[in-house]
Amino acid sequence: MSDDDATGGEPKAPIDFYFDFSSPYGYLAAQKIGEMAQLYEREVDWKPILLGVIFKTTGAQPLLDIPIKGAYARRDMERMARMMGVAITMPEVMPFPSIPAARAVYWAKDTHPGQAVTLAKALYDEAFGTGGDIRDADAVIRIAGEVGIDGAALSAALGDAAVKERLKTEIEAAMQVGVCGSPFFIVDGEPFWGVDRLDHLERWLATGGW
Amino acid sequence: MSDDDATGGEPKAPIDFYFDFSSPYGYLAAQKIGEMAQLYEREVDWKPILLGVIFKTTGAQPLLDIPIKGAYARRDMERMARMMGVAITMPEVMPFPSIPAARAVYWAKDTHPGQAVTLAKALYDEAFGTGGDIRDADAVIRIAGEVGIDGAALSAALGDAAVKERLKTEIEAAMQVGVCGSPFFIVDGEPFWGVDRLDHLERWLATGGW
Numbered sequence: 001m002s003d004d005d006a007t008g009g010e011p012k013a014p015i016d017f018y019f020d021f022s023s024p025y026g027y028l029a030a031q032k033i034g035e036m037a038q039l040y041e042r043e044v045d046w047k048p049i050l051l052g053v054i055f056k057t058t059g060a061q062p063l064l065d066i067p068i069k070g071a072y073a074r075r076d077m078e079r080m081a082r083m084m085g086v087a088i089t090m091p092e093v094m095p096f097p098s099i100p101a102a103r104a105v106y107w108a109k110d111t112h113p114g115q116a117v118t119l120a121k122a123l124y125d126e127a128f129g130t131g132g133d134i135r136d137a138d139a140v141i142r143i144a145g146e147v148g149i150d151g152a153a154l155s156a157a158l159g160d161a162a163v164k165e166r167l168k169t170e171i172e173a174a175m176q177v178g179v180c181g182s183p184f185f186i187v188d189g190e191p192f193w194g195v196d197r198l199d200h201l202e203r204w205l206a207t208g209g210w
Numbered sequence: 211m212s213d214d215d216a217t218g219g220e221p222k223a224p225i226d227f228y229f230d231f232s233s234p235y236g237y238l239a240a241q242k243i244g245e246m247a248q249l250y251e252r253e254v255d256w257k258p259i260l261l262g263v264i265f266k267t268t269g270a271q272p273l274l275d276i277p278i279k280g281a282y283a284r285r286d287m288e289r290m291a292r293m294m295g296v297a298i299t300m301p302e303v304m305p306f307p308s309i310p311a312a313r314a315v316y317w318a319k320d321t322h323p324g325q326a327v328t329l330a331k332a333l334y335d336e337a338f339g340t341g342g343d344i345r346d347a348d349a350v351i352r353i354a355g356e357v358g359i360d361g362a363a364l365s366a367a368l369g370d371a372a373v374k375e376r377l378k379t380e381i382e383a384a385m386q387v388g389v390c391g392s393p394f395f396i397v398d399g400e401p402f403w404g405v406d407r408l409d410h411l412e413r414w415l416a417t418g419g420w
Binding site: 054057058059060061066067068069071072075076079080082083175178179180181191193194196197199200203210 | 269276391403409410
């Protein structure tokens with residue numbers, strides 16, 4: 001930084017926000033991360049992932065299917081949502097395949113950068129705000145249309161090899177930097193896993209670490 | 211309650227505190243639960259468990275051994291310890307077998323009720339306060355002696371079939387009420403898993419739920 005830098009120095013790095021559209025805890029985090037980032041003058045880079053791919057490496061199972069733990073998790077999610085003041089409605093099928101939703105967001109980041117986050121929020125709202133079904137490309141295209149994204153272009157993109165490859169590459173890169181669940185945040189190289197680490201993340205943003 | 215009940219009503223139920231002596235997050239929770247319980251006029255019932263037994267049902271693996279997740283967890287534990295203001299030193303072998311320690315605590319609850327919690331804290335302190343080794347019966351007996359428990363009696367107890375059976379029964383009962391990890395708390399039937407749920411537990415104690 002120099003004194004004649006009227007902007008007040010280099011912009012801070014964004015918060016990388018990794019999430020699976022099928023993750024209820026990811027949905028809860030998505031309701032809070034934007035406001036928190038703004039408070040600390042950060043952007044948020046929304047990065048959909050597929051837990052199913054990551055679980056092949058970590059050996060994890062879908063949380064809600066696990067004996068004993070699944071029942072606890074469902075109760076914990078709903079209790080945490082109430083504590084956060086967020087309405088949540090579980091979709092009928094859990095977890096659900098979120099490939100079209102994830103591909104659509106990466107494609108939108110490149111082609112409709114001003115609407116990509118709006119699309120991600122709308123997809124999450126459909127799944128967990130109303131308990132809707134976003135598994136199929138048709139649902140994703142419809143929701144994209146509602147936020148002003150050209151449905152025909154998205155429809156073509158979802159079948160495109162480059163768009164498919166992009167999601168694979170992003171998930172591989174996420175694993176390389178240590179992403180093991182959803183939600184997962186990285187800020188200035190520091191990783192935070194879980195909606196229950198939002199308080200740690202906020203303190204990190206405020207203090208620069210401890 | 212009646213007006214002539216001079217004690218102010220029935221005592222509140224204790225907080226059931228389930229933990230594995232090999233669990234770093236359990237150690238962190240153990241540093242805080244007593245003070246929190248006291249604040250809300252609760253006792254704490256310290257209940258050692260063996261995650262290895264529970265993981266046979268939930269299919270979980272020891273956290274620190276899991277690809278990607280293990281590296282994150284080690285970082286998270288140390289960061290959380292610093293945030294909580296708790297010194298933590300990892301034992302060389304992680305996770306370690308904690309059977310003698312767990313058996314000793316249940317035996318002490320029956321035979322030395324005034325010293326059982328002191329013993330549990332001393333065992334945790336040895337393991338994670340100083341990074342010591344509490345795997346063997348000899349170590350457990352030595353630490354018990356330091357808190358005023360008769361070593362010869364404990365030594366005999368650790369080989370006793372009834373003491374072995376007691377731990378099995380306690381773990382089975384824990385799973386029956388939904389215990390799937392360490393630390394795990396149950397208060398008035400409400401379950402809380404993880405040191406990162408201490409804030410939820412405290413709010414529950416303060417408000418009676420939400």
